[in-house]
Amino acid sequence: MQLRIVIVCVLLACAGLFLQFHKDSTQPLPQSFDNFPVTAGEWRTVGSQHFDKNIIEVLRPTDYLYRRYVNHEGQLIDLYIGYHDGGQGAGPVHSPKNCLPGGGWNLESRKSINLHAGDEDIRVVRSLYMKGGVKVLLIYWYQVAGNIFDSELGMKAGEITASILNRRRDTALVRLSIIVPEGAGDDERVIVDFVSDFYRHIKNYLPAKSK
Numbered sequence: 001m002q003l004r005i006v007i008v009c010v011l012l013a014c015a016g017l018f019l020q021f022h023k024d025s026t027q028p029l030p031q032s033f034d035n036f037p038v039t040a041g042e043w044r045t046v047g048s049q050h051f052d053k054n055i056i057e058v059l060r061p062t063d064y065l066y067r068r069y070v071n072h073e074g075q076l077i078d079l080y081i082g083y084h085d086g087g088q089g090a091g092p093v094h095s096p097k098n099c100l101p102g103g104g105w106n107l108e109s110r111k112s113i114n115l116h117a118g119d120e121d122i123r124v125v126r127s128l129y130m131k132g133g134v135k136v137l138l139i140y141w142y143q144v145a146g147n148i149f150d151s152e153l154g155m156k157a158g159e160i161t162a163s164i165l166n167r168r169r170d171t172a173l174v175r176l177s178i179i180v181p182e183g184a185g186d187d188e189r190v191i192v193d194f195v196s197d198f199y200r201h202i203k204n205y206l207p208a209k210s211k
Contacts (some may be wrong), residue, residue, distance in 0.1 A: 004188065024163050026087035027145075027170035027207045031067040033081070036205055040182060041197030046076070060084070060091025075190050078177045084171035093173045095152050096127065096140055103138070106131040112150045115139065115192065117199035123150040128180075133182035139191045143172040146209030167211040174202060177206040 038045040047068040051059070062085040068078050084090040101107065108128040115124045124141040142149045144158035145168045155171065162168040176191050 140175040
């Protein structure tokens, strides 16, 4: 019994010393979102949005990108990238699982899928929400220190691992959304096409894995 108490005390002391002396370094973006491509493949920008002060105070991103793109068929897709550099002033990533229901959207379905993105496959979340007869399809993922996760639990585990191994806690939410027309299916083909054209740019504008 006494040995267990000693072991627990030693572990607590080590944890306390780690928290006191361990400092994560901030990770700047490789390049500003201001330079993010306005066209790629068959897609071109048709608008962008800037959040007001109240939303910024809630989300607390280090930087963000919120743009609307259209293809030659007139299909619209919104791209949001919220980046948090791991510094003291950056807040945590806000999950779409919490934000959308708070805005009155009801979840119809949610699952993880494999998405072909350029030369690699990534694991992402596919969610369908409804509000007042309007459906919106979301595909999103989290990126922590260059690694991709499809769940909040995985994101948190990634933050802890990156912090311990590389003194990094930079995190990004990449979210793609499209309005599903009434009577249409909820196929994610349009978003898949968008990711095929834009994933390499998204990857290049976020910090890479530590070597």
